[in-house]
Amino acid sequence: MQMPQRxxxxxxxxxxxxxxxxxRSTTPSLSPSYPMAAPLYSLLPLVLLxxxxxxxxxxxxxxxxxxxxxxxxxIFRVDHSAKPSVFPTHAHWYSSAAFAxxxxxxxxxxxxxxxxxxxxxxxxxxxxxxxxxxxxxxAVLAAFEDQVRTLHTTRSPQFxxxxxxxxxxxxxxxxxxxxxxxxxxxxxxxxxxxSDRNLPPVPSRWRGGCDAGTGFSASSCNRxxxxxxxxxxxxxxxxxxxxxxxxxxxxxxxxxxxxxxxTHTATTAAGSVAYDASMEGYASGVAKGVxxxxxxxAYKVCWKGAGCLDSDxxxxxxxxxxxxxxxxxxxxxxxxGVASPFxxxxxxxxxxxxxxxxxxxxxxxxxxxxxxxSVTNLxxxxxxxxxxxxxxxxxxxxxLGDGRRMSGVSLYSGKPLTNTMLPLFYPGRSGGLSASLCxxxxxxxxxxxxxxxICDRGSSPRVAKGMVVKEAGxxxxxxxxxxxxxxxxVGDAHVLPACSVGENEGDTLKAYAANTTNPMATINFxxxxxxxxxxxVVASFSARGPNGLVPEILKPDFIAPGVNILAxxxxxxxxxxxxxxxxxxxxxxxxxxxxACPHASGAAALLRSTHPDWSPAAIRxxxxxxxxxxxxxxxxxxxxxxxxxxxxxxxxGAGHIALGKALDPGLVYDIGDDDYVAFMCSIGYEANAIxxxxxxxxxxxxxxxxxxGSDLNYPSISVVFYGxxxxxxxxRTATNAGAQTSATYTVRVEMATSxxxxxxxxxxxxxxxxxxxxxxxxxxxxxxxxxxxxAAPVYGHLVWSDGGGHDVRSPIVxxxxxxx
Numbered sequence: 061m062q063m064p065q066r067x068x069x070x071x072x073x074x075x076x077x078x079x080x081x082x083x084r085s086t087t088p089s090l091s092p093s094y095p096m097a098a099p100l101y102s103l104l105p106l107v108l109l110x111x112x113x114x115x116x117x118x119x120x121x122x123x124x125x126x127x128x129x130x131x132x133x134x135i136f137r138v139d140h141s142a143k144p145s146v147f148p149t150h151a152h153w154y155s156s157a158a159f160a161x162x163x164x165x166x167x168x169x170x171x172x173x174x175x176x177x178x179x180x181x182x183x184x185x186x187x188x189x190x191x192x193x194x195x196x197x198x199a200v201l202a203a204f205e206d207q208v209r210t211l212h213t214t215r216s217p218q219f220x221x222x223x224x225x226x227x228x229x230x231x232x233x234x235x236x237x238x239x240x241x242x243x244x245x246x247x248x249x250x251x252x253x254x255s256d257r258n259l260p261p262v263p264s265r266w267r268g269g270c271d272a273g274t275g276f277s278a279s280s281c282n283r284x285x286x287x288x289x290x291x292x293x294x295x296x297x298x299x300x301x302x303x304x305x306x307x308x309x310x311x312x313x314x315x316x317x318x319x320x321x322x323t324h325t326a327t328t329a330a331g332s333v334a335y336d337a338s339m340e341g342y343a344s345g346v347a348k349g350v351x352x353x354x355x356x357x358a359y360k361v362c363w364k365g366a367g368c369l370d371s372d373x374x375x376x377x378x379x380x381x382x383x384x385x386x387x388x389x390x391x392x393x394x395x396x397g398v399a400s401p402f403x404x405x406x407x408x409x410x411x412x413x414x415x416x417x418x419x420x421x422x423x424x425x426x427x428x429x430x431x432x433x434s435v436t437n438l439x440x441x442x443x444x445x446x447x448x449x450x451x452x453x454x455x456x457x458x459x460l461g462d463g464r465r466m467s468g469v470s471l472y473s474g475k476p477l478t479n480t481m482l483p484l485f486y487p488g489r490s491g492g493l494s495a496s497l498c499x500x501x502x503x504x505x506x507x508x509x510x511x512x513x514i515c516d517r518g519s520s521p522r523v524a525k526g527m528v529v530k531e532a533g534x535x536x537x538x539x540x541x542x543x544x545x546x547x548x549x550v551g552d553a554h555v556l557p558a559c560s561v562g563e564n565e566g567d568t569l570k571a572y573a574a575n576t577t578n579p580m581a582t583i584n585f586x587x588x589x590x591x592x593x594x595x596x597v598v599a600s601f602s603a604r605g606p607n608g609l610v611p612e613i614l615k616p617d618f619i620a621p622g623v624n625i626l627a628x629x630x631x632x633x634x635x636x637x638x639x640x641x642x643x644x645x646x647x648x649x650x651x652x653x654x655x656a657c658p659h660a661s662g663a664a665a666l667l668r669s670t671h672p673d674w675s676p677a678a679i680r681x682x683x684x685x686x687x688x689x690x691x692x693x694x695x696x697x698x699x700x701x702x703x704x705x706x707x708x709x710x711x712x713g714a715g716h717i718a719l720g721k722a723l724d725p726g727l728v729y730d731i732g733d734d735d736y737v738a739f740m741c742s743i744g745y746e747a748n749a750i751x752x753x754x755x756x757x758x759x760x761x762x763x764x765x766x767x768x769g770s771d772l773n774y775p776s777i778s779v780v781f782y783g784x785x786x787x788x789x790x791x792r793t794a795t796n797a798g799a800q801t802s803a804t805y806t807v808r809v810e811m812a813t814s815x816x817x818x819x820x821x822x823x824x825x826x827x828x829x830x831x832x833x834x835x836x837x838x839x840x841x842x843x844x845x846x847x848x849x850x851a852a853p854v855y856g857h858l859v860w861s862d863g864g865g866h867d868v869r870s871p872i873v874x875x876x877x878x879x880x
Contacts, residue, residue: 133206140180142199172293178413183371210367241385244322246360253331253628256283268383273314287357288315294369320630329658330354340473350662377410389661391654393436408439424653426603430701447622448596456559461580470559509533523636540566548600550651553635605710612769622656677731687715726866742767811856
């Protein structure tokens with residue numbers, strides 16, 4: 061598949077409001093399944109109203125302090141060193157008349173959040189004119205408007221190469237001394253996956269707490285769930301009381317999870333062992349997280365049906381680092397294709413503050429694949445995770461009246477069709493676009509009653525289409541992919557007999573329905589199948605490179621299991637997430653880069669436990685340089701979106717993580733604060749913009765050569781040429797992380813075409829107890845006679861080998877762009 065091309069990338073993307081999403085592929089009310097459920101359910105609307113009024117009384121009414129006009133939430137970055145000594149805390153200073161008067165106003169502020177760990181400043185609900193006044197305050201370094209993000213939506217640990225009592229699980233004691241902070245929708249603490257049975261005491265360095273609230277007491281935490289907090293100020297200020305009260309879905313003003321996404325991601329990363337686990341019979345077996353003894357701290361920054369506000373996300377980062385987490389997992393990100401500069405991106409800002417304090421941060425790449433340049437969370441201090449399949453599937457089969465059989469997938473667990481042939485109908489033939497998509501109130505019950513209905517994928521949640529068909533009298537549904545989804549399939553726990561098919565099968569099915577006098581069909585559900593080949597395959601929905609903000613940094617970094625992942629689920633909603641779904645399950649199966657991200661977080665927890673002296677960059681390097689690019693057949697990893705197409709580094713980054721190898725990577729590419737500052741200088745950021753991220757004054761270093769973003773000591777190498785015949789040299793420094801303090805590594809390079817030559821100097825690295833770091837230069841030369849002759853990217857890899865089992869692999873990507 062030819063990747064969509066753009067004439068150039070801009071290092072500074074247009075700064076516009078962005079909609080973001082939970083990075084899960086599914087689009088998921090209350091049930092009395094926990095103690096005191098009945099009174100809480102009956103009182104919930106009143107409880108929510110009472111709890112929200114103190115904050116929302118400032119959020120409603122069209123005029124705000126400091127000038128007329130509609131009020132919005134802004135985040136202000138403040139020079140914390142400018143605080144007068146008379147104020148005991150920064151919160152006192154921000155709220156004082158003295159701070160307001162310095163901005164030319166007599167009205168004091170009421171901060172929503174005060175940030176003092178990964179970020180210094182506050183958020184406040186103010187008018188645009190008041191925001192302009194505050195921007196002029198001598199201590200305010202930057203201000204940006206709060207934006208809404210939404211969530212990106214088990215055998216997977218074994219697929220990563222983990223085995224009980226062997227290797228990394230054994231050496232790391234399953235991660236028991238590591239604390240994983242999860243910024244998401246909260247947690248459902250009663251689940252077995254959050255049991256603290258047989259866990260030792262909580263690490264004494266832990267400083268976190270357990271916030272009580274609706275349906276959640278401080279005693280809900282234990283030695284497994286060591287912390288739980290919630291952040292609603294930004295959410296309440298953005299939506300107002302009326303919007304919250306009329307949302308129509310159940311929510312808890314507490315860390316309790318009403319959505320399910322947070323419980324799923326937390327237990328994917330660090331769920332305790334739970335026997336006899338399944339989603340209504342699917343994926344039955346033993347469920348456990350990647351780091352099953354690691355501790356979980358839940359930070360609820362996202363709210364059901366309302367997304368996640370930047371101001372709350374930043375508060376979650378701030379609190380998590382202050383509490384003492386070791387790893388942060390964030391399955392959230394932008395989703396409209398517009399990337400903000402790092403100094404205006406709260407996830408990038410919060411993550412930098414965490415990483416600079418030694419905390420590893422994993423983020424989801426997004427679900428906008430297979431479109432090129434769709435990857436989000438682009439900062440080089442983040443681990444950006446795409447999604448791949450595992451060797452487990454949930455097949456379904458459609459049998460047509462003429463005997464033909466078509467393959468699909470499904471998680472339907474209700475009464476089967478038992479080979480009963482039913483009329484097949486495609487509403488798109490006569491009902492137009494909305495009917496073809498099975499949108500609400502779009503299909504005629506008289507036409508679909510008693511039939512299997514074909515619905516096109518898109519525009520509404522997959523499971524919601526099934527509910528539309530069921531309410532119209534349809535017996536079953538086939539969900540057909542279009543060109544945007546190709547052959548990529550994920551299972552859904554449909555409310556009626558239903559399965560999904562790829563674009564080719566869907567077209568065949570619709571042609572049969574249109575050209576047959578009496579089209580008939582049935583659906584057979586085949587349960588769970590393991591040992592599927594090929595696997596991994598890059599998921600069709602997984603967001604792709606290149607990096608639209610800084611093309612010299614390859615993103616995503618790697619892929620991890622993200623398709624049909626079993627993990628614990630909320631008790632507040634059914635497996636489809638629909639309000640009308642009455643089912644309740646302990647576990648659910650979801651797909652998305654939201655599910656891939658916590659696999660990387662759990663992996664980082666195990667590596668942190670085994671190598672406590674490794675930096676976040678070293679941990680990411682180990683995961684990247686040991687990642688695999690072959691599947692379980694020994695062939696190149698393929699792209700689900702286009703059968704037969706071999707995936708590239710723009711699809712999978714360095715490859716699919718392989719934890720058994722990451723334990724002992726041989727060499728690592730480390731990066732420190734000074735390196736990140738030099739990188740930001742090289743891409744043209746001014747010192748004051750960089751200070752918004754670093755929280756301390758910076759000065760861009762003088763250099764005798766023109767700096768490039770490619771010079772950052774990243775484990776992958778991305779070189780961009782703006783023209784034809786060119787040559788560019790990048791520098792890397794490798795650190796010996798092996799058990800042998802004396803080692804010699806020899807390089808080899810392979811490129812896919814002779815249009816590019818790569819030389820490495822020196823070709824041999826010799827390490828000793830006194831020479832633990834060695835630098836080398838990589839010179840990439842283009843032999844193409846013109847830019848047009850080399851319009852397609854060229855891929856390859858560089859490998860350092862010691863002859864003793866260590867192969868330290870870095871992907872190489874060379875791209876030609878038109879000059880700006």
